[in-house]
Amino acid sequence: MQNEFITVKELYKSKEQYIGKEVKVAGWIRTARGSKNFGFIELNDGSFFKNMQIVYDEKLENFKDISKLPISSSVLVEGELVATEGAKQPVEIHATKIVVEGESDSSYPLQKKRHTLEYLRTIAHLRPRSNTFSAVFRVRSLAAYAIHKFFQDRNFVYAHSPIITGSDCEGAGEMFRLTTMDLNDIPKTEDGKIDYSNDFFGKEANLTVSGQLNAEIMALAFRNVYTFGPTFRAENSNTGRHASEFWMIEPEITFADLEDNMELAEDMIKYVINYVLENAPEEMEFFNSFIDKGLFERLNNVVNSDFVRITYTKAVELLIESGHEFEYPVEWGCDLQTEHERYITEQIYNAPVFVTDYPKDIKAFYMRMNEDGKTVRAMDLLVPGVGEIVGGSQREERHDVLLDRIKEMNLNEEDYWWYLELRKFGTATHSGFGLGFERIIMYMTGMSNIRDVIPFPRTPKNAEF
Amino acid sequence: MQNEFITVKELYKSKEQYIGKEVKVAGWIRTARGSKNFGFIELNDGSFFKNMQIVYDEKLENFKDISKLPISSSVLVEGELVATEGAKQPVEIHATKIVVEGESDSSYPLQKKRHTLEYLRTIAHLRPRSNTFSAVFRVRSLAAYAIHKFFQDRNFVYAHSPIITGSDCEGAGEMFRLTTMDLNDIPKTEDGKIDYSNDFFGKEANLTVSGQLNAEIMALAFRNVYTFGPTFRAENSNTGRHASEFWMIEPEITFADLEDNMELAEDMIKYVINYVLENAPEEMEFFNSFIDKGLFERLNNVVNSDFVRITYTKAVELLIESGHEFEYPVEWGCDLQTEHERYITEQIYNAPVFVTDYPKDIKAFYMRMNEDGKTVRAMDLLVPGVGEIVGGSQREERHDVLLDRIKEMNLNEEDYWWYLELRKFGTATHSGFGLGFERIIMYMTGMSNIRDVIPFPRTPKNAEF
Numbered sequence: 001m002q003n004e005f006i007t008v009k010e011l012y013k014s015k016e017q018y019i020g021k022e023v024k025v026a027g028w029i030r031t032a033r034g035s036k037n038f039g040f041i042e043l044n045d046g047s048f049f050k051n052m053q054i055v056y057d058e059k060l061e062n063f064k065d066i067s068k069l070p071i072s073s074s075v076l077v078e079g080e081l082v083a084t085e086g087a088k089q090p091v092e093i094h095a096t097k098i099v100v101e102g103e104s105d106s107s108y109p110l111q112k113k114r115h116t117l118e119y120l121r122t123i124a125h126l127r128p129r130s131n132t133f134s135a136v137f138r139v140r141s142l143a144a145y146a147i148h149k150f151f152q153d154r155n156f157v158y159a160h161s162p163i164i165t166g167s168d169c170e171g172a173g174e175m176f177r178l179t180t181m182d183l184n185d186i187p188k189t190e191d192g193k194i195d196y197s198n199d200f201f202g203k204e205a206n207l208t209v210s211g212q213l214n215a216e217i218m219a220l221a222f223r224n225v226y227t228f229g230p231t232f233r234a235e236n237s238n239t240g241r242h243a244s245e246f247w248m249i250e251p252e253i254t255f256a257d258l259e260d261n262m263e264l265a266e267d268m269i270k271y272v273i274n275y276v277l278e279n280a281p282e283e284m285e286f287f288n289s290f291i292d293k294g295l296f297e298r299l300n301n302v303v304n305s306d307f308v309r310i311t312y313t314k315a316v317e318l319l320i321e322s323g324h325e326f327e328y329p330v331e332w333g334c335d336l337q338t339e340h341e342r343y344i345t346e347q348i349y350n351a352p353v354f355v356t357d358y359p360k361d362i363k364a365f366y367m368r369m370n371e372d373g374k375t376v377r378a379m380d381l382l383v384p385g386v387g388e389i390v391g392g393s394q395r396e397e398r399h400d401v402l403l404d405r406i407k408e409m410n411l412n413e414e415d416y417w418w419y420l421e422l423r424k425f426g427t428a429t430h431s432g433f434g435l436g437f438e439r440i441i442m443y444m445t446g447m448s449n450i451r452d453v454i455p456f457p458r459t460p461k462n463a464e465f
Numbered sequence: 466m467q468n469e470f471i472t473v474k475e476l477y478k479s480k481e482q483y484i485g486k487e488v489k490v491a492g493w494i495r496t497a498r499g500s501k502n503f504g505f506i507e508l509n510d511g512s513f514f515k516n517m518q519i520v521y522d523e524k525l526e527n528f529k530d531i532s533k534l535p536i537s538s539s540v541l542v543e544g545e546l547v548a549t550e551g552a553k554q555p556v557e558i559h560a561t562k563i564v565v566e567g568e569s570d571s572s573y574p575l576q577k578k579r580h581t582l583e584y585l586r587t588i589a590h591l592r593p594r595s596n597t598f599s600a601v602f603r604v605r606s607l608a609a610y611a612i613h614k615f616f617q618d619r620n621f622v623y624a625h626s627p628i629i630t631g632s633d634c635e636g637a638g639e640m641f642r643l644t645t646m647d648l649n650d651i652p653k654t655e656d657g658k659i660d661y662s663n664d665f666f667g668k669e670a671n672l673t674v675s676g677q678l679n680a681e682i683m684a685l686a687f688r689n690v691y692t693f694g695p696t697f698r699a700e701n702s703n704t705g706r707h708a709s710e711f712w713m714i715e716p717e718i719t720f721a722d723l724e725d726n727m728e729l730a731e732d733m734i735k736y737v738i739n740y741v742l743e744n745a746p747e748e749m750e751f752f753n754s755f756i757d758k759g760l761f762e763r764l765n766n767v768v769n770s771d772f773v774r775i776t777y778t779k780a781v782e783l784l785i786e787s788g789h790e791f792e793y794p795v796e797w798g799c800d801l802q803t804e805h806e807r808y809i810t811e812q813i814y815n816a817p818v819f820v821t822d823y824p825k826d827i828k829a830f831y832m833r834m835n836e837d838g839k840t841v842r843a844m845d846l847l848v849p850g851v852g853e854i855v856g857g858s859q860r861e862e863r864h865d866v867l868l869d870r871i872k873e874m875n876l877n878e879e880d881y882w883w884y885l886e887l888r889k890f891g892t893a894t895h896s897g898f899g900l901g902f903e904r905i906i907m908y909m910t911g912m913s914n915i916r917d918v919i920p921f922p923r924t925p926k927n928a929e930f
Contacts, residue, residue: 002721026720046688072891102892125883128686141623158606166928221593223511255491256467418590426537427567461667463631
């Protein structure tokens with residue numbers, strides 16, 4: 001049956017082909033107004049951000065029923081596609097037949113009045129039918145595809161890193177524990193410890209916080225790879241920027257240093273933004289008009305800038321020289337706070353900025369040590385309006401240096417046996433970065449809460465739908 | 466630095482452009498043989514299934530070192546690309562300089578002798594460097610992209626369904642429990658039950674077994690959507706076809722019935738197979754030659770067949786009429802076993818077969834009830850060599866019928882409040898199916914164990930790497 005119905009998108013895009021012809025569409029009533037003798041329906045069929053206006057009159061045999069339909073009822077419409085002149089929409093359908101597929105109810109909560117985003121989160125099963133969320137989730141879909149297309153066109157291998165992990169290898173903080181044990185009766189060993197030997201995996205298991213270490217395995221076989229999958233943080237932080245479950249993209253490239261890494265990140269971000277601007281112009285117009293009036297200016301600035309590259313040491317100097325009073329004072333060795341990051345990218349450069357070569361003590365063990373013995377080949381990408389959006393590094397490819405760092409940071413050498421072996425059997429210069437997918441969706445839409453760019457967000461005390 | 470090195474893929478694909486020119490490549494030594502005055506290296510750089518032959522002689526200043534390099538050492542090679550005549554490879558590089566990037570070790574376990582697949586699983590950090598696994602994981606990557614491309618080209622929205630769920634909504638069996646409680650000291654309520662109110666999500670949380678119900682939410686807003694993400698089963702079954710973590714594709718289409726659903730599944734499967742055959746010809750040749758000699762024949766049969774469509778009732782009749790003796794006897798009402806499914810698709814039709822309209826008692830609550838009150842609008846797609854590869858249905862869109870089924874199956878109505886509301890606010894005919902991603906990879910490669918098509922498989926007692 002689906003083939004019978006032309007999509008609204010098709011009718012807009014190829015209207016010349018259909019004007020004056022009989023067409024059938026199927027969709028949901030977004031708004032309706034009627035009078036005694038005729039009525040208008042704004043129909044959305046999900047294929048396109050814009051609605052199709054349906055005009056009908058008392059010649060419809062079920063005229064009275066149609067004019068009383070509640071918002072969100074689904075209908076099948078037959079009629080002629082007609083060019084409108086001077087109207088805000090270029091075409092409309094003059095209906096000759098309207099069949100009710102699913103009548104809605106007057107208690108439908110998404111009435112025309114404006115709802116708060118907070119309220120809409122409580123009806124996550126209906127909010128994709130609103131303008132805002134239909135735009136957000138279509139952009140999310142297109143951005144995801146753009147990422148795949150960007151890497152596949154460059155012959156990267158999409159590597160599925162595991163979600164369930166046997167150990168907290170990245171040491172990135174609180175993880176979700178996974179078990180099939182009966183929590184009412186947890187088996188114990190003789191000395192009173194939890195006996196994981198009978199748990200599903202025979203040992204402790206957690207949800208991954210990063211696929212990077214696995215991606216390195218793949219990069220040392222396939223040269224260039226990327227992951228794109230869900231990652232997890234069991235952090236009890238209720239901010240607009242943190243979710244317990246989010247998607248991450250982690251490219252990893254071999255025979256490639258930090259310069260290559262920065263070039264890749266820059267190219268990728270520009271590509272994704274351009275792809276979405278080209279493929280979701282209606283949605284992006286909506287965001288620019290109703291969510292964030294500076295959006296186009298900001299995105300165009302990113303797309304048309306050469307990203308700046310400075311060292312951490314230089315960044316600290318610039319921040320100190322600026323004389324600006326920060327909440328957290330700046331000195332060499334400190335971690336850069338969002339206020340510092342934003343000052344650099346917004347005030348000093350008004351462009352995206354890569355900051356590189358951070359002090360080793362504020363970065364992870366796997367980052368490549370510089371000759372100075374104090375800094376590592378890390379990079380963070382800072383963008384105006386947000387701060388950090390990408391974090392990456394050249395990886396420590398030298399077996400002995402890596403082993404020293406693992407010991408120095410009191411990590412358990414045995415947990416890293418295979419990671420170390422990668423440095424034993426044909427190691428090579430390699431680099432990679434991570435991009436939080438939701439971060440870039442927020443950046444491209446102007447939505448300010450991560451809960452509003454994930455269809456069914458998971459946060460502390462919240463796993464509804 | 467990466468731009469300095471031309472990929473082996475590029476050298477093969479555009480060899481005319483490079484023959485006679487100086488080129489630089491970087492890669493790993495797959496095999497090497499040398500004599501007193503010259504040597505050969507089969508170099509793989511990860512960009513391409515095939516190796517590049519490097520020829521060098523004693524004019525290299527480090528000739529002696531190079532000729533002693535262990536397998537899997539990484540090297541940077543400069544030299545001239547030369548056309549070879551009558552050799553099995555069309556080009557080779559006559560090296561003028563070879564720099565050792567990372568010397569391997571003679572203990573490298575992937576030596577030339579053949580290893581068992583079981584052994585290779587224990588070195589999952591190195592097996593992607595073997596021919597078999599380099600082919601498998603590249604095909605996996607291309608197939609994943611083909612799925613995205615198929616749906617995006619048709620304007621489907623990629624919907625991210627949640628991994629963490631608050632309830633076992635599909636009732637699909639054993640789930641992994643998720644917690645941040647201290648398992649040594651689980652909080653209890655006054656009446657001695659586990660107090661989930663202080664757990665991370667404030668209630669029980671599990672890993673998803675299917676994104677379908679969430680996908681239905683999205684389909685009733687966007688018309689056509691698909692999910693593609695990891696799903697989980699805590700089943701303690703150690704077979705070659707079951708993993709605890711696997712990826713699933715779940716399209717969901719609205720204003721669409723079971724016929725549309727079958728058409729979509731057929732189109733998708735043909736598209737993915739064709740895409741992989743076109744984009745990984747070297748890998749597919751390898752599988753056809755070394756893993757499964759009937760592979761091309763089988764895949765071509767699928768691509769060129771019109772898939773058969775029969776009802777379950779008809780299938781049972783045919784099985785009984787066949788007179789074949791099955792381990793599990795067939796009668797109307799029984800679930801079809803793999804032996805039955807394979808008999809239908811291999812012996813009766815020698816083509817892919819959709820079986821539809823199963824008895825309601827062996828299918829899920831959400832499938833649309835037929836007029837007969839006994840069967841539901843389910844479909845399974847059976848393919849030669851495997852049996853079931855896709856399962857789907859038209860969904861019950863009638864609120865009251867769905868509610869009756871929920872009660873009849875003793876499910877908790879409250880758990881489905883939003884799922885039921887979808888049928889209240891503009892319900893519509895809709896359908897969808899699920900495809901286990903690993904199943905189709907196994908089908909396309911001839912690999913017979915699911916552990917060998919997942920880079921880092923998770924199965925009972927196994928969560929290594």
